[in-house]
Amino acid sequence: KAGVTQTPRYLIKTRGQQVTLSCSPISGHRSVSWYQQTPGQGLQFLFEYFSETQRNKGNFPGRFSGRQFSNSRSEMNVSTLELGDSALYLCASSLPRENSYNEQFFGPGTRLTVL
């Protein structure tokens, strides 16, 4: 079974631009979560999507948004990029079980550099 795939793997943008990152979950997984990893803040939860709906959100500004398609693929968008948005963005997929732990499988990440 193929793992979680993320595209692109590397991205360079300039301040003020916007960017869209893509994540394809493991086949059959309907929940997709996004995390930001930086040297200063570590790994932080951005949001989670299930059945095309955002059902969980971390403490990030509105410039960070996402969506999920009917085939469970997800995209996240960052508008008006800032230097501090430079990070590794990780996507994880899981089977959705309510009120219990769902093991999350991570993709390799997209390394975003903002100049």
Place this chain on the structure above:
Amino acid sequence: AQSVTQLDSHVSVSEGTPVLLRCNYSSSYSPSLFWYVQHPNKGLQLLLKYTSAATLVKGINGFEAEFKKSETSFHLTKPSAHMSDAAEYFCVVSSLSGGYNKLIFGAGTRLAVHP
């Protein structure tokens, strides 16, 4: 609220010697705890998980961890380090938010293994 504290940011061992990576957690209810490993330029891989079954949890690659409620600890150990174990390790607690889980990561411990 749930949180995890990794007590060492860097650990250095010689090949063939034991590994101990320390983690303390805080949780208002019985937690689900995990250890993930991240090799350079790779995504996160689940090493092992504790979900209120046996307190001694065995994972992949010879790693194990013991859940100690009285000490609120979940330390990761391995009897004999291998060069390929050099990576960053994250202790993680699962937070049930709105009935669905999100992962809360510790700051990470970078493990160096010397010949």
